[in-house]
Amino acid sequence: MTSVKQTGESDRQLLKRYHEGGDPAARELLVERHLPLVRSLARRYAGRGEALEDIEQVGAIGLIKAIDRYELSREVALTTYATPNVVGEIKRHFRDKGWAIRVPRALQELNGKMGPTIERLTSRLGRSPSIAEIAAEFQTSTEQVLEALEAGSAYAPLSLSAGPSGDDELDPMETIGSDDAEYDRTEDRASLEPALAALPEREREILRMRFEDGLTQTQIAERVGISQMHVSRLIRRSLERMRTQLT
Amino acid sequence: MPSDRIELTAPVGQAWEAVIRMVLGGIADRLDLGFDQLDDLQLAVERLLAEGDPQNPITLSFEIHDNGVRTRIGPLRDAALAEALQGPEPPPGVLTLPRILSTVVDSYGVEEVADGKLVVRLEKLVRTQ
Numbered sequence: 001m002t003s004v005k006q007t008g009e010s011d012r013q014l015l016k017r018y019h020e021g022g023d024p025a026a027r028e029l030l031v032e033r034h035l036p037l038v039r040s041l042a043r044r045y046a047g048r049g050e051a052l053e054d055i056e057q058v059g060a061i062g063l064i065k066a067i068d069r070y071e072l073s074r075e076v077a078l079t080t081y082a083t084p085n086v087v088g089e090i091k092r093h094f095r096d097k098g099w100a101i102r103v104p105r106a107l108q109e110l111n112g113k114m115g116p117t118i119e120r121l122t123s124r125l126g127r128s129p130s131i132a133e134i135a136a137e138f139q140t141s142t143e144q145v146l147e148a149l150e151a152g153s154a155y156a157p158l159s160l161s162a163g164p165s166g167d168d169e170l171d172p173m174e175t176i177g178s179d180d181a182e183y184d185r186t187e188d189r190a191s192l193e194p195a196l197a198a199l200p201e202r203e204r205e206i207l208r209m210r211f212e213d214g215l216t217q218t219q220i221a222e223r224v225g226i227s228q229m230h231v232s233r234l235i236r237r238s239l240e241r242m243r244t245q246l247t
Numbered sequence: 248m249p250s251d252r253i254e255l256t257a258p259v260g261q262a263w264e265a266v267i268r269m270v271l272g273g274i275a276d277r278l279d280l281g282f283d284q285l286d287d288l289q290l291a292v293e294r295l296l297a298e299g300d301p302q303n304p305i306t307l308s309f310e311i312h313d314n315g316v317r318t319r320i321g322p323l324r325d326a327a328l329a330e331a332l333q334g335p336e337p338p339p340g341v342l343t344l345p346r347i348l349s350t351v352v353d354s355y356g357v358e359e360v361a362d363g364k365l366v367v368r369l370e371k372l373v374r375t376q
Contacts, residue, residue, distance in 0.1 A: 118282055127281055127374075128283035128284065129281065130276070130279045130280065130281055130282070131275060131276040131282065134282065142276045146269060146272035146276065150265055150269055191337070192343065192347075193343070210350065211342055212339070212342075216283060218283065235290070236290065236293070239294065240297075243294075243297055
Protein backbone atom coordinates (compact mmCIF):
# COMPACT_ATOMS: atom_id res chain seq x y z
CA MET A 1 0.00 0.00 0.00
CA THR A 2 1.27 3.44 -0.88
CA SER A 3 2.03 5.56 2.13
CA VAL A 4 0.46 8.97 1.90
CA LYS A 5 3.61 10.62 3.10
CA GLN A 6 5.64 8.77 0.49
CA THR A 7 3.66 10.02 -2.49
CA GLY A 8 5.75 13.16 -2.53
CA GLU A 9 2.90 15.04 -4.14
CA SER A 10 1.68 18.27 -2.66
CA ASP A 11 -1.98 18.86 -1.82
CA ARG A 12 -2.21 21.05 -4.86
CA GLN A 13 -0.87 18.35 -7.18
CA LEU A 14 -3.31 15.83 -5.75
CA LEU A 15 -6.18 18.29 -6.06
CA LYS A 16 -5.27 18.80 -9.71
CA ARG A 17 -5.13 15.06 -10.29
CA TYR A 18 -8.57 14.72 -8.76
CA HIS A 19 -10.32 17.75 -10.20
CA GLU A 20 -8.73 17.81 -13.65
CA GLY A 21 -7.92 14.16 -14.15
CA GLY A 22 -10.83 12.69 -12.22
CA ASP A 23 -8.47 10.43 -10.29
CA PRO A 24 -10.36 9.06 -7.24
CA ALA A 25 -7.11 7.74 -5.75
CA ALA A 26 -5.86 11.31 -5.41
CA ARG A 27 -8.99 12.21 -3.50
CA GLU A 28 -8.50 9.23 -1.25
CA LEU A 29 -4.91 10.23 -0.58
CA LEU A 30 -6.01 13.75 0.32
CA VAL A 31 -8.64 12.44 2.72
CA GLU A 32 -6.16 10.14 4.39
CA ARG A 33 -3.55 12.86 4.61
CA HIS A 34 -5.91 15.28 6.35
CA LEU A 35 -7.68 12.90 8.68
CA PRO A 36 -5.42 13.98 11.56
CA LEU A 37 -6.82 17.51 11.12
CA VAL A 38 -10.35 16.10 11.33
CA ARG A 39 -9.46 14.12 14.45
CA SER A 40 -7.97 17.18 16.04
CA LEU A 41 -11.06 19.28 15.31
CA ALA A 42 -13.41 16.47 16.37
CA ARG A 43 -11.72 16.22 19.76
CA ARG A 44 -12.93 19.75 20.52
CA TYR A 45 -16.47 18.46 20.47
CA ALA A 46 -15.91 15.29 22.48
CA GLY A 47 -17.78 14.73 25.72
CA ARG A 48 -20.98 16.29 24.47
CA GLY A 49 -23.10 13.22 24.20
CA GLU A 50 -21.65 11.82 20.98
CA ALA A 51 -18.95 9.21 20.54
CA LEU A 52 -15.69 10.71 19.33
CA GLU A 53 -15.55 8.26 16.42
CA ASP A 54 -18.98 9.43 15.27
CA ILE A 55 -17.87 13.05 15.41
CA GLU A 56 -14.73 12.15 13.46
CA GLN A 57 -16.84 10.48 10.80
CA VAL A 58 -19.04 13.55 10.49
CA GLY A 59 -15.92 15.72 10.31
CA ALA A 60 -14.53 13.48 7.57
CA ILE A 61 -17.65 14.20 5.52
CA GLY A 62 -16.87 17.89 5.90
CA LEU A 63 -13.32 17.20 4.70
CA ILE A 64 -14.55 15.29 1.65
CA LYS A 65 -16.96 18.10 0.81
CA ALA A 66 -14.12 20.59 1.10
CA ILE A 67 -11.95 18.53 -1.25
CA ASP A 68 -14.82 18.19 -3.71
CA ARG A 69 -15.70 21.88 -3.62
CA TYR A 70 -12.14 23.16 -3.70
CA GLU A 71 -11.51 25.40 -6.68
CA LEU A 72 -8.05 25.21 -8.14
CA SER A 73 -8.14 28.91 -8.88
CA ARG A 74 -8.03 29.50 -5.14
CA GLU A 75 -4.71 30.44 -3.65
CA VAL A 76 -5.70 29.16 -0.23
CA ALA A 77 -4.20 26.04 1.34
CA LEU A 78 -6.50 23.02 1.54
CA THR A 79 -6.19 22.88 5.33
CA THR A 80 -7.31 26.50 5.61
CA TYR A 81 -10.24 25.84 3.32
CA ALA A 82 -11.17 22.54 4.91
CA THR A 83 -11.13 23.62 8.57
CA PRO A 84 -14.35 25.68 8.53
CA ASN A 85 -16.00 23.00 6.41
CA VAL A 86 -15.15 20.29 8.93
CA VAL A 87 -16.21 22.41 11.91
CA GLY A 88 -19.39 23.45 10.11
CA GLU A 89 -20.30 19.86 9.38
CA ILE A 90 -19.77 18.87 13.01
CA LYS A 91 -21.82 21.80 14.29
CA ARG A 92 -24.62 21.01 11.88
CA HIS A 93 -24.59 17.43 13.06
CA PHE A 94 -24.97 18.47 16.69
CA ARG A 95 -27.62 21.00 15.83
CA ASP A 96 -29.68 18.55 13.78
CA LYS A 97 -29.11 15.36 15.70
CA GLY A 98 -28.21 16.44 19.19
CA TRP A 99 -31.44 15.18 20.66
CA ALA A 100 -30.80 12.69 23.42
CA ILE A 101 -34.13 10.99 22.80
CA ARG A 102 -36.42 10.95 19.78
CA VAL A 103 -38.61 14.03 19.90
CA PRO A 104 -41.38 14.65 17.36
CA ARG A 105 -40.39 17.29 14.83
CA ALA A 106 -43.36 19.50 15.73
CA LEU A 107 -42.17 19.65 19.33
CA GLN A 108 -38.59 20.29 18.24
CA GLU A 109 -39.83 23.19 16.14
CA LEU A 110 -41.99 24.56 18.93
CA ASN A 111 -39.05 24.25 21.29
CA GLY A 112 -36.87 26.10 18.82
CA LYS A 113 -39.29 29.02 18.80
CA MET A 114 -39.71 28.99 22.55
CA GLY A 115 -36.62 31.00 23.48
CA PRO A 116 -37.27 34.02 21.24
CA THR A 117 -40.97 33.97 22.13
CA ILE A 118 -40.28 33.93 25.87
CA GLU A 119 -37.84 36.79 25.41
CA ARG A 120 -40.36 38.78 23.40
CA LEU A 121 -43.08 38.18 25.98
CA THR A 122 -40.74 39.02 28.85
CA SER A 123 -39.94 42.31 27.19
CA ARG A 124 -43.59 43.04 26.46
CA LEU A 125 -44.92 42.07 29.90
CA GLY A 126 -41.99 43.31 31.94
CA ARG A 127 -41.82 39.90 33.66
CA SER A 128 -41.40 36.26 32.79
CA PRO A 129 -44.53 34.94 31.04
CA SER A 130 -46.68 32.19 32.48
CA ILE A 131 -47.17 28.90 30.67
CA ALA A 132 -50.69 30.02 29.69
CA GLU A 133 -49.34 33.24 28.19
CA ILE A 134 -46.75 31.34 26.18
CA ALA A 135 -49.46 28.95 25.00
CA ALA A 136 -51.69 31.86 23.96
CA GLU A 137 -48.83 33.35 21.96
CA PHE A 138 -48.41 30.09 20.06
CA GLN A 139 -52.18 29.54 19.90
CA THR A 140 -51.66 26.11 21.39
CA SER A 141 -52.40 24.31 24.66
CA THR A 142 -50.41 24.65 27.86
CA GLU A 143 -49.74 20.91 27.65
CA GLN A 144 -48.05 21.40 24.27
CA VAL A 145 -45.92 24.18 25.71
CA LEU A 146 -44.87 22.01 28.65
CA GLU A 147 -44.06 19.15 26.33
CA ALA A 148 -42.03 21.43 24.08
CA LEU A 149 -40.13 22.80 27.07
CA GLU A 150 -39.46 19.26 28.21
CA ALA A 151 -38.37 18.36 24.70
CA GLY A 152 -35.66 20.97 25.16
CA SER A 153 -34.39 19.01 28.13
CA ALA A 154 -34.03 16.01 25.86
CA TYR A 155 -31.57 17.98 23.84
CA ALA A 156 -27.98 17.50 24.86
CA PRO A 157 -27.07 21.12 25.52
CA LEU A 158 -23.92 22.10 23.73
CA SER A 159 -21.67 25.02 24.21
CA LEU A 160 -20.46 24.91 20.65
CA SER A 161 -19.06 28.37 20.79
CA ALA A 162 -16.85 27.48 23.74
CA GLY A 163 -13.29 26.91 22.79
CA PRO A 164 -11.54 23.62 23.46
CA SER A 165 -9.03 24.90 25.92
CA GLY A 166 -9.13 28.67 26.06
CA ASP A 167 -12.14 28.62 28.34
CA ASP A 168 -10.34 26.50 30.86
CA GLU A 169 -7.95 29.19 31.87
CA LEU A 170 -7.95 30.05 35.53
CA ASP A 171 -9.54 33.24 36.67
CA PRO A 172 -9.80 34.88 40.09
CA MET A 173 -13.37 33.57 40.56
CA GLU A 174 -12.26 30.05 41.13
CA THR A 175 -10.11 30.89 44.09
CA ILE A 176 -12.80 32.74 46.01
CA GLY A 177 -13.45 30.94 49.27
CA SER A 178 -11.44 27.91 48.35
CA ASP A 179 -9.04 28.34 51.26
CA ASP A 180 -11.66 28.96 53.90
CA ALA A 181 -10.24 27.15 56.91
CA GLU A 182 -13.55 27.16 58.74
CA TYR A 183 -15.14 24.86 56.27
CA ASP A 184 -16.10 21.74 58.12
CA ARG A 185 -17.03 18.34 56.78
CA THR A 186 -20.75 18.95 56.43
CA GLU A 187 -20.26 22.22 54.63
CA ASP A 188 -17.78 20.52 52.34
CA ARG A 189 -20.43 17.97 51.53
CA ALA A 190 -22.71 20.65 50.10
CA SER A 191 -20.00 22.61 48.37
CA LEU A 192 -19.58 22.52 44.62
CA GLU A 193 -16.62 24.86 44.80
CA PRO A 194 -13.84 22.35 44.09
CA ALA A 195 -15.39 21.58 40.69
CA LEU A 196 -15.93 25.20 39.72
CA ALA A 197 -12.44 25.61 38.32
CA ALA A 198 -13.03 22.94 35.70
CA LEU A 199 -15.84 24.92 34.07
CA PRO A 200 -15.32 27.22 31.11
CA GLU A 201 -14.92 30.84 32.15
CA ARG A 202 -18.23 31.95 30.69
CA GLU A 203 -20.13 29.31 32.64
CA ARG A 204 -18.35 30.19 35.88
CA GLU A 205 -19.30 33.79 35.28
CA ILE A 206 -22.94 32.88 34.67
CA LEU A 207 -23.04 30.88 37.91
CA ARG A 208 -21.49 33.80 39.76
CA MET A 209 -24.05 36.23 38.36
CA ARG A 210 -26.95 33.92 39.22
CA PHE A 211 -25.97 32.63 42.64
CA GLU A 212 -23.64 35.32 43.92
CA ASP A 213 -25.03 38.52 42.46
CA GLY A 214 -28.60 37.21 42.44
CA LEU A 215 -29.31 38.27 38.86
CA THR A 216 -32.28 36.67 37.16
CA GLN A 217 -31.80 34.48 34.11
CA THR A 218 -33.27 37.27 31.99
CA GLN A 219 -30.77 39.79 33.34
CA ILE A 220 -27.91 37.37 32.74
CA ALA A 221 -29.16 36.68 29.23
CA GLU A 222 -29.08 40.40 28.48
CA ARG A 223 -25.57 40.80 29.85
CA VAL A 224 -24.08 37.77 28.15
CA GLY A 225 -26.01 38.20 24.92
CA ILE A 226 -27.70 34.80 24.83
CA SER A 227 -31.30 33.71 25.39
CA GLN A 228 -32.81 33.08 28.80
CA MET A 229 -33.36 29.46 27.87
CA HIS A 230 -29.71 29.11 26.95
CA VAL A 231 -28.76 30.60 30.33
CA SER A 232 -31.03 28.05 31.98
CA ARG A 233 -29.42 25.18 30.06
CA LEU A 234 -25.90 26.38 30.82
CA ILE A 235 -26.66 26.67 34.54
CA ARG A 236 -28.13 23.16 34.62
CA ARG A 237 -25.30 21.67 32.64
CA SER A 238 -22.67 23.40 34.77
CA LEU A 239 -24.20 22.26 38.04
CA GLU A 240 -24.60 18.73 36.76
CA ARG A 241 -21.03 18.66 35.54
CA MET A 242 -19.72 19.95 38.85
CA ARG A 243 -21.72 17.44 40.81
CA THR A 244 -20.58 14.57 38.60
CA GLN A 245 -17.02 15.63 39.12
CA LEU A 246 -17.41 15.60 42.89
CA THR A 247 -19.05 12.19 43.17
CA MET B 248 -59.15 26.24 52.20
CA PRO B 249 -57.32 22.89 52.23
CA SER B 250 -54.49 22.61 49.74
CA ASP B 251 -54.46 20.13 46.89
CA ARG B 252 -51.80 17.48 47.28
CA ILE B 253 -49.90 15.38 44.79
CA GLU B 254 -47.52 12.65 45.86
CA LEU B 255 -45.16 10.82 43.63
CA THR B 256 -42.63 8.09 44.32
CA ALA B 257 -40.06 7.48 41.63
CA PRO B 258 -36.77 5.68 41.16
CA VAL B 259 -33.74 7.91 41.51
CA GLY B 260 -32.15 8.62 38.17
CA GLN B 261 -32.31 10.99 35.26
CA ALA B 262 -34.65 8.70 33.35
CA TRP B 263 -37.57 9.73 35.53
CA GLU B 264 -36.73 13.38 35.97
CA ALA B 265 -38.71 14.30 32.86
CA VAL B 266 -41.87 12.96 34.51
CA ILE B 267 -41.22 15.01 37.61
CA ARG B 268 -40.48 18.15 35.58
CA MET B 269 -43.77 17.68 33.73
CA VAL B 270 -45.63 17.44 37.04
CA LEU B 271 -43.96 20.64 38.17
CA GLY B 272 -44.90 22.24 34.86
CA GLY B 273 -48.54 21.34 35.39
CA ILE B 274 -48.46 22.77 38.91
CA ALA B 275 -46.79 25.96 37.66
CA ASP B 276 -49.50 26.30 35.04
CA ARG B 277 -52.22 25.84 37.65
CA LEU B 278 -50.62 28.49 39.87
CA ASP B 279 -49.85 30.80 36.96
CA LEU B 280 -46.18 30.88 37.92
CA GLY B 281 -43.86 32.65 35.52
CA PHE B 282 -41.61 30.59 33.27
CA ASP B 283 -38.58 31.70 35.28
CA GLN B 284 -40.23 30.58 38.53
CA LEU B 285 -41.00 27.18 37.04
CA ASP B 286 -37.43 26.89 35.84
CA ASP B 287 -36.12 27.79 39.31
CA LEU B 288 -38.35 25.27 41.01
CA GLN B 289 -37.35 22.57 38.55
CA LEU B 290 -33.70 23.36 39.17
CA ALA B 291 -34.14 23.09 42.95
CA VAL B 292 -35.93 19.76 42.61
CA GLU B 293 -33.34 18.42 40.15
CA ARG B 294 -30.51 19.31 42.53
CA LEU B 295 -32.21 17.46 45.37
CA LEU B 296 -33.11 14.48 43.21
CA ALA B 297 -29.41 14.18 42.51
CA GLU B 298 -28.92 13.73 46.24
CA GLY B 299 -31.33 10.83 46.52
CA ASP B 300 -30.21 7.29 47.18
CA PRO B 301 -29.93 5.49 43.84
CA GLN B 302 -30.71 2.20 45.60
CA ASN B 303 -34.04 3.43 46.92
CA PRO B 304 -36.99 5.33 45.46
CA ILE B 305 -37.48 8.97 46.31
CA THR B 306 -40.79 10.50 47.26
CA LEU B 307 -41.95 13.94 46.27
CA SER B 308 -45.04 15.60 47.58
CA PHE B 309 -46.51 18.84 46.35
CA GLU B 310 -49.00 20.85 48.38
CA ILE B 311 -50.60 23.41 46.16
CA HIS B 312 -52.20 26.37 47.88
CA ASP B 313 -53.30 29.81 46.78
CA ASN B 314 -49.96 31.40 47.54
CA GLY B 315 -47.69 28.82 46.00
CA VAL B 316 -46.45 25.28 46.27
CA ARG B 317 -44.71 23.43 49.08
CA THR B 318 -42.55 20.57 47.87
CA ARG B 319 -41.05 17.85 50.00
CA ILE B 320 -38.33 15.57 48.64
CA GLY B 321 -36.64 12.69 50.34
CA PRO B 322 -35.17 10.77 51.84
CA LEU B 323 -31.71 12.18 51.25
CA ARG B 324 -28.96 9.62 51.03
CA ASP B 325 -26.51 11.63 53.08
CA ALA B 326 -27.20 13.00 56.55
CA ALA B 327 -24.20 15.29 56.19
CA LEU B 328 -25.95 17.07 53.38
CA ALA B 329 -29.04 17.58 55.51
CA GLU B 330 -26.82 19.05 58.21
CA ALA B 331 -25.24 21.38 55.70
CA LEU B 332 -28.67 22.51 54.57
CA GLN B 333 -29.51 23.41 58.15
CA GLY B 334 -26.18 25.10 58.79
CA PRO B 335 -25.18 28.74 58.53
CA GLU B 336 -25.08 30.64 55.27
CA PRO B 337 -21.93 29.84 53.31
CA PRO B 338 -19.39 32.65 53.04
CA PRO B 339 -19.82 34.98 50.08
CA GLY B 340 -18.34 33.67 46.87
CA VAL B 341 -18.69 30.00 47.77
CA LEU B 342 -21.05 27.99 45.63
CA THR B 343 -22.96 25.45 47.70
CA LEU B 344 -26.26 23.64 47.49
CA PRO B 345 -27.75 25.89 50.21
CA ARG B 346 -26.78 28.94 48.18
CA ILE B 347 -28.37 27.49 45.07
CA LEU B 348 -31.58 26.62 46.91
CA SER B 349 -31.82 29.99 48.60
CA THR B 350 -31.53 31.63 45.18
CA VAL B 351 -34.16 29.59 43.39
CA VAL B 352 -36.85 29.06 46.04
CA ASP B 353 -38.40 31.39 48.60
CA SER B 354 -37.38 29.22 51.53
CA TYR B 355 -36.27 25.70 52.32
CA GLY B 356 -35.70 23.51 55.33
CA VAL B 357 -35.01 19.99 56.47
CA GLU B 358 -37.67 17.89 58.19
CA GLU B 359 -37.45 14.56 59.91
CA VAL B 360 -40.10 12.06 58.91
CA ALA B 361 -40.82 8.44 59.85
CA ASP B 362 -37.88 6.24 60.81
CA GLY B 363 -35.69 9.31 61.29
CA LYS B 364 -35.46 9.86 57.56
CA LEU B 365 -34.75 13.37 56.37
CA VAL B 366 -36.61 15.24 53.67
CA VAL B 367 -36.10 18.72 52.28
CA ARG B 368 -39.00 21.15 52.15
CA LEU B 369 -39.06 23.82 49.46
CA GLU B 370 -41.45 26.77 49.34
CA LYS B 371 -42.12 28.53 46.11
CA LEU B 372 -44.53 31.43 46.29
CA VAL B 373 -46.62 32.95 43.56
CA ARG B 374 -45.04 36.25 42.66
CA THR B 375 -47.29 39.20 43.32
CA GLN B 376 -46.96 41.99 40.78
